[in-house]
Amino acid sequence: MKKAINILVSLVMVAGLVSCNNGENKKGSKGQGGLATNAAEKVYVAPGEHDEYYAFFSGGYSGNLTVYGLPSGRMFKEIPVFSQFPTSGYGYSEETKPMFNTSFGFVPWDDSHHPDISQTGGKLDGRWIFINGNNTPRIARIDLETFETVEIIELPNSAGNHSSSFITENTEYVVAGTRFSVPVPQRDMPIKDYKGNFKGALSFISVDQETGRMGIKFQLMMPGFNYDLSHPGRDKSHGWFFFTTYNTEEANTLMEVNSSQNDKDFIAAVNWKVIEDYVNNGGGTKMPANYAHNVYDHDTHLATSTMEKEVLTVDPTKVPGAVFFLPTPKSPHGCDVDPTGEYIIGNGKLSADLTVHSFTKMLDAIENKKFDGEAYGIPILKFEDVLAGTVKQPGLGPLHTEFDGKGNAYTTFFISSEVVKWKLGTWEVLDRQPVFYSVGHGMIPGGNSREPFGKYFVAMNKITKDRYLPTGPELEHSAQLFDISGDKMELLLDFPTHGEPHYAAGIRADILKKNSKQFYKLADNKNPYATLSEADARVERKGNEVHIYMTTIRSHFTPDNIEGVKVGDKVFFHITNHEQDFDVPHGFAMIGANNAELLIMPGQTKTLVWEPKQVGVWPFYCTDFCSALHQEMQGYVRVSPANSNMELSWSLGED
C-alpha cells in the first residue's frame, strides 16, 4: 500500500518539476522584442477605452465572483456571493444577513467554483450568472443588471456541491451535483458502510423565465459515487445532461489511492426531459428536507429567507431511459460537450490520451440496448460503442476542454502544464502551449454555449511561484491569456486572479454593458425603513431598540447629532442615500461597531446595528470619499448610562 502511495505521489509531483523547467526555459527566451510589442499592444486598453469581453471568475475559496476585462486582465469588481464582505457590509448589514441562512444556521463562507451565464436558444443572453457553493451546498444567482447576488438556494441531501452550476440552453434548469455521497436521509451510520448505502444527489433546479427565481424541480438519487463535473447537452443533445463520476470503487479512506483502482469510471448521461415528464405526471417521491431559500429584492433592497420543508426525489431505476453510464478512463474531472452537441469529452485526470464520446453513437447503442451490465440498476454502455475517437498522447493529466466554435477544442493538462489545441472529428493535435503552472480549467468566452466567441483562451493556473513579485508564502493564483484567433495560440499576458478561480464565464461586452444599471430610483425604494425625504429623518425608541431614520446627500447626514442613546440599547441606523446620479455612493461607519460598515448606493437603504457598550460621545462618518467636503460628513451619538433619564433628541443640521 505504501508503495502505491509513493507512485502516486511521484506522479503528482511531476507537475511541479515540469513547471519549474518550463519556467526557466520561458525566461531564457525573453529576447523576442517583436512578439512582446505585439502582445503589449494586443492587451493594452488605453485610458478611456473599454475591454472587449467581460470575464467572470469564480473566487474559489473566497466564495465570491470576480469580474475582469479581457484582454487587459484588469479586475473591475468582486461580487460578494457566499462570503461575508466587509467592504460593503454584505453579510453584516440587516438587509443582507438573511442571504447566509442555511439549515446549518448562519454560514458566512463558501467555496465557489463554476459560474455559468444564462442562455436563450443556446446563446448567452446576459440576464443572470449562476454559481455554486461547494462546501455547504448552495446555488446563487447574480443579476447582471446590478451585479448583485439576488438569490441563494440550499441543496438538501448533498455534500460538496461540485458538478455545479451548469445550465441548459434555454436556462430551463441550473444543475447541481453532489461531489461526496452521503447517507440520504442523513443519519448516524458507520462510515465503513458507505458502499452501497450512501447516495449521490443530482439536483435539477428550475428557473422562472420572468423573474429568474429558482426552485428544486427534482433530485435524482444516484449511486454513491463522487460526481465531479457536468455539462448540458447542446443543440442535438439538448434534453440530456452529462456528469463525470469518480470513486466508482466507493472507497472511503485514503482516497488518493483507493479511489484510483478502477481502470474506468463513468460519465452518467441523464435524459432530464424524460424525468421531467415523469415528475410532471406525478412521478417521484416527496421527502422531508430542510433547506434555506434566500431572495434579495431590488425594490426593498432587502433579503428574506424561508426554510423549505420537502424535496421531490427520483429513483433513476424507476424511470426507463433516464440514465445510462458511459465508461470513461479512470477518475475523470471535466465533462464537456462541444457546441454541436455531438461530442462529450471526459478524461482520466492521470491519463495521457483523450477519449471522446459520440452522442449519436450513444443514442444508437441505447436504441439497440447494447449494454455491458449495469451498476445499481443503471445500464452501462460499452466503451467501444460510444467512442467517437481518441486524441493520442496530447499531454499528461487532461482536465477540461473548451471550444472555439470553429471545430477546434482546447484541453488543459494539469500534470504536463500545457494547453493543447486539437481538431474535433480528426482528433489531430494542431498546437500546444506550455502554461505556468499546473493549469486547471480553461475558458473561451461563450465556450459553454452553441456560439463561442472564439478569440481568447484563458488558462487558470493553480501554481504561481515566481510569476510575479513575491508576496510571502501566500500567493494569488495566476491566469494566462492566449490569442486563439490564428492557427497557433499566442501567449499574451500573465495576470493574477483573486481567490482561487476554478472556472470562468466570458461574454462579449456589448451584450451586458447596455443593460447595466447606474443607480436605484429613490422613488421606487420600498424598504420598510427608508427615509424618502430629509424632513422625515427622525429617531424613534421602541423599548431598548433605537431606530435612526437617516438620510445622506453630499455632504451631510440628517440627523447628524443624536442624544438619548443608552448603554444596553440596540441602535438601528437605517440609512437612505438620496443621491440620484451614477457613482455617488455614501458609506457609514460607527466607531466600535461589532460588524462592518454600510456602503449605500444612490437610492438604496441599508441598516447597521450598533450596540454601544461605553458611555461617551462617539462619532460616525461617511467612508466613501464623496465630495470636496467629504471629511466634514460626520456626526456624533451621545451614549448615556443605562439608567439615565435622557430623552432622545437629534439635530437636523438647521441651526
Next chain:
Amino acid sequence: MKKAINILVSLVMVAGLVSCNNGENKKGSKGQGGLATNAAEKVYVAPGEHDEYYAFFSGGYSGNLTVYGLPSGRMFKEIPVFSQFPTSGYGYSEETKPMFNTSFGFVPWDDSHHPDISQTGGKLDGRWIFINGNNTPRIARIDLETFETVEIIELPNSAGNHSSSFITENTEYVVAGTRFSVPVPQRDMPIKDYKGNFKGALSFISVDQETGRMGIKFQLMMPGFNYDLSHPGRDKSHGWFFFTTYNTEEANTLMEVNSSQNDKDFIAAVNWKVIEDYVNNGGGTKMPANYAHNVYDHDTHLATSTMEKEVLTVDPTKVPGAVFFLPTPKSPHGCDVDPTGEYIIGNGKLSADLTVHSFTKMLDAIENKKFDGEAYGIPILKFEDVLAGTVKQPGLGPLHTEFDGKGNAYTTFFISSEVVKWKLGTWEVLDRQPVFYSVGHGMIPGGNSREPFGKYFVAMNKITKDRYLPTGPELEHSAQLFDISGDKMELLLDFPTHGEPHYAAGIRADILKKNSKQFYKLADNKNPYATLSEADARVERKGNEVHIYMTTIRSHFTPDNIEGVKVGDKVFFHITNHEQDFDVPHGFAMIGANNAELLIMPGQTKTLVWEPKQVGVWPFYCTDFCSALHQEMQGYVRVSPANSNMELSWSLGED
C-alpha cells in the same frame, strides 16, 4: 444658511462636471497611435518578467492593504489587516481571531487609509509597513517578509484615526492623530458643549528596532479641532512632525458649512524630540485607559491579545517649545514635507492657490518669538513669517503633494480633477495633466522619504463612472499611472483598485523581493496544537470539546475519517500543513461550519472550530487545488446524537 449650503454644494458638484467634460475630450483624442503604442510597451510586463515597483494601496473601506506591481497595475495580493477575510479564514480561525480584539469587543472591520513603509536614515528599508484603522482607532504593522499583519494596537482617547500612520525617518515613531475630537476621558456630556471641552489626541507610538513591536510612548492632548493628515520632518526638520487641522471653529453640526467659516485653519508643528525629552525625564500624566494590543507570532502562528490599562498623556502647554500653529488656508487636507525637509505644504481644499511654508523661517520666527496670539495656550505664528512661497492658481481644490527627489512637486486637485507639476523654490507650474475623475492622493514610490525613486506617479481617483466596463451601481475606484521621468507627465494606464485606496506607498522591487519568505519551516512550528509527525495525528476528547490533531500533505488528511463526535460537541480541527515547498498551501472546509475555511501555508498550523448541529456523516475537503489528486483529498466526520455512547475513533488511511 440654506444659501450657504447651496453655494458649497455647487462648488463641490463642479468636480463631477469638470471631470465629465475632460472625459469626453480624452476620448476624442484617441487617434494618437504612436503614443498609445509607447504607453502599451511601457506598462507591459511580459509573462515571466517582474514589475519594477511594489505599490501598497490602502483598502479604505475594505480595511485591508492591496499589493500591486508597477508599471503593470496588476494586483498581486490583498493582505487582510482590519477586516475579516473569508478567503483565508483571517478573523475566523482561532489563531487569528484575537487580532480583532478592541476595548469595544470584537471589531471585524475598519477603514484603512495611509500606509507608510519603515525607514532607516530617511530611506525606505522594507522591513515593515504600517497602516491606520480610521474608524475604531488602531494602527497595524505588516511584516514585509511574510506579507502578514503581525500587530494591531488600539488608540485610546481617539476617534477617526485619520492623520495616521506616518513614520519618522528612522522609524523611531509611527504617529496617529485623531480626526474627530472627543471628550477625554470619554463621558456622558452634551454634544453642544464640544467647543473648548473636546480634545484631539496625537499619539506617538514607539517602534522597537529589533522586533518592530509598538507601544504608545505618549499622547499629546491638543485642542478640540479636527486633525486631517500629517507628515514627519525629514533631514533638517527631523525631530518635528506636522499635522493639518480643520474645524478650528469647533463646530459640531452641519460641518460642511459650519467648519468652513474661518479663512485660515492651522498646521500644527510638533517638536517631538522636545516632548520625548520631557517624558523621558518623568513629564506627562498617566491616565487610566483600556486599549487592546494584539500580536501575531510567526513561530506559534498564533495571535495573542492583551488589554493595556494606562497611557501617558502630555499637555502641550506644559512643554515649552513643543507645539506651534502655522496659519494655513481654510480646511487643509494633505500635509506634506519635501525630501529636504525645508518645505511644508498644506492647502485649503477649496482654494485655488498653493501655499508653502518654510521650515527655516518657522524656526526663525519661533526663535524671535514672532507670535500672533495663541489658541488654547499654543502660540500661533504669523502667516507671512512662515510663508516660503505661493504657487498661483494652479488648479482648484488641492489635496495632496508628492515629490520626485529632483526638486519637483506634484499636487492633486480634487475639484478640477488634475495633477499639477511645479518647481519647489521658484513656485513655477511646469506641467498639468487631467485625471479621471476627482483625484484624492497621489503617490510616487519613495515619495515620503528623503530619496524618492521618481519614475512614476499614481493618481488615486475617487470617481470611476465610465472608465471601465460597467458593473452596476457599485464600481471599483480607479488609479492612473503617469510616467514622470521626462519633463512632462505622460499618462500610461488606467487601472481599477480594490476597496477605496486613500493613499499608497511604493518601493523598488529589489529591496523587498530578496527577503520574501517562501514557506515556514515545519521544525520551527511552535503552535501548541501543531502535529509535527503524521504518526502523532489523533483525536482527543475533553468534556464536550473534541480536538482533532490533523496533518495535510499531498493529497490526504490524516486522520481522514472520524467517528464518535456528537451533537453539542465543540470540535477543534488543528491542522498542520507538512509541505515544505513554495506555494503548496492546503485548505480545509467543513460542511455547515458557521465561520469560514482555513488556508494553511506550508509549515503552518491553523485551527477551525465546528459545532455540529445535525446527526449524520459530514464531509470535509481540501479547498486549494494542490495536486492532480486534489479532488480525492477529503474525509468524513460521523456525528452521533448527543446521548450516544459512541467512543472516538479515526482512520489514519493505513487500511
